[in-house]
Amino acid sequence: MGQTSGHPYPYTDRADAGRVLAGALADYRGRKGLLVLGLPRGGVPVAAEVAGALDAALDVVLVRKIGHPRQPELAAGAVAEAAGERTAVWNDDVVRFWLASAPATGQAELDAVLSAESAELRRRAGLYRPNRPVQGIRGNTVIVVDDGLATGATMRAALAAVRNLEPQWLVAAAPMSCAPAGGITALADDVVIPWADSTLSAVGQAYRVFGQTGDAEVRALLRVE
Template sequence: MMKQFRDRTEAGQQLAAQLTAYRDRPDVLVLALPRGGVPVAFEVACQLHAPLDVMIVRKLGVPGQEELAMGAIASGGVRILNKDVVGTLKIPEVVIDKVTAREQHELERREWLYRGNRPAYDVRGRTVVLVDDGIATGASMRAAVTVVKQLQAFHPIIAVPVAATTTCDELTAQGNEVICPLKKDMLYSVGSWYEHFEQTSDEEVRALLEQASHERPDACKNI
C-alpha cells in the first residue's frame, strides 16, 4: 500500500492512472487549483490528452491560524464558508469580509499573472476534471465545483491524489464524482503524504500552462 508520493509529478501520474476512461475524449477539460495543483494536473492532462487551464481559488484562512480554512473564494464572485469552523471559533462577519477582500486581490493578481490576455476555457457542456494536490477541509474544492456548475459544466469530476476520507464522503454525498487513490482517516496535512512538497512557484505554474498550451506529443517529457 502506498504510504507517500515522491512528489507532485508522481502523484499526478498515479492519479491519471485512475482516469483512463476519460482519455482522448474531446469534451474533457482539466482545471488545476493553483499553485500546488498545477504540477499534478499537468501530468493528468498529458495522460488524458486533454487541455489544461487553472481554476483560481483562494482559501480564507482563520487569522492567526492561516492553515485552517474558514472558507474559500473563486472566480466569478463565489464565496464558500466552512460553517463549522466559523461557528466553533465565533468568527465575526467583519473579519471574514476583511480576509475575503485581501484574498480577492490576490485572486485577481494570479488570474492576470497566469493567463494574461488569454481567455479562460469555456466549460459549458464539458466534462471538467478539477485537480489539486490534496484535500483537507475541502473548502477550496467546493468553491471550484460551485463555479464550474454555475458555468454549466456537464460533468465535474474532483480528482486529487490524497484527501481526508470524511471530506471525500461529504463531497460524494453532495452529488460529486470523487477520484482519490489515497484516502486517509487521519490526514493531518496534505504535505505529510509527500516526500517532497516544496511550494510551487508562480514561474513554474506559468511554465507548465505555457507548455500545456502547445499541443506537442512529447509535452510530458520536457519537465
C-alpha cells in the same frame, strides 16, 4: 471513488502522483471538450500530468482561504474563481460563532477579509492568464485536480465555482486524502482518489519530495508567454 492503484506509497513527488492519478482517470480520455483544472499552486503539476495523459486542455481554478478575522489559520470559508466568475463557500459554524462573538464589527471584518482574498484572486488570474482566454466549461467534462485533500474546503470551493458554470460532468480528483471525502461527493458527479482516507495528518506526508511550487513553475506548465 477510486481507492487503490497498486502503486507504492508515499508518492515520489507531484509528477509521480499525477501519473498515478491519470491512470485512475483513464476512462475519461477521449471525451470531447475534456478540461483539467489545477488548483494553484501545488495542484498544477499534478494536473499537468493528468492533462497530458488524457490529451485534455489545462487551466486553473483559483481558490483562496477566507481566514477568521482574528485567527487567520482558521478557515471561515473560501473564495474561488473559474472562467472569470467568483464563488464564496462558507464554514457556517465558524461564521456563526464569529458573528455572535463580535456583533458590532464582525460582518465588516469578515467582508474585509473576503475583499482582500478576492483581490488576490484577481492578481493571480492576471499572472496565470495574462494573454489567453479562459477555457470553456459549460457543457463539457471538467476534472478539478489538487495535490491532496486535507479538510477538503479548498476543493469544495473550487467545485462550487465550477458547478456555477454548468459543466456537463464534474469530477473531483486528487492523489490522496487525509480523511473521508464525504463533503466532496455531494458536489461532484465523480470523485477519484487513488489513496483515499490515508489517515495521514497532512498532505505533505504523502510525498517523499513536497517542495513549494512557485508562480514561475505554474506559468511554465500553463505555457504562459
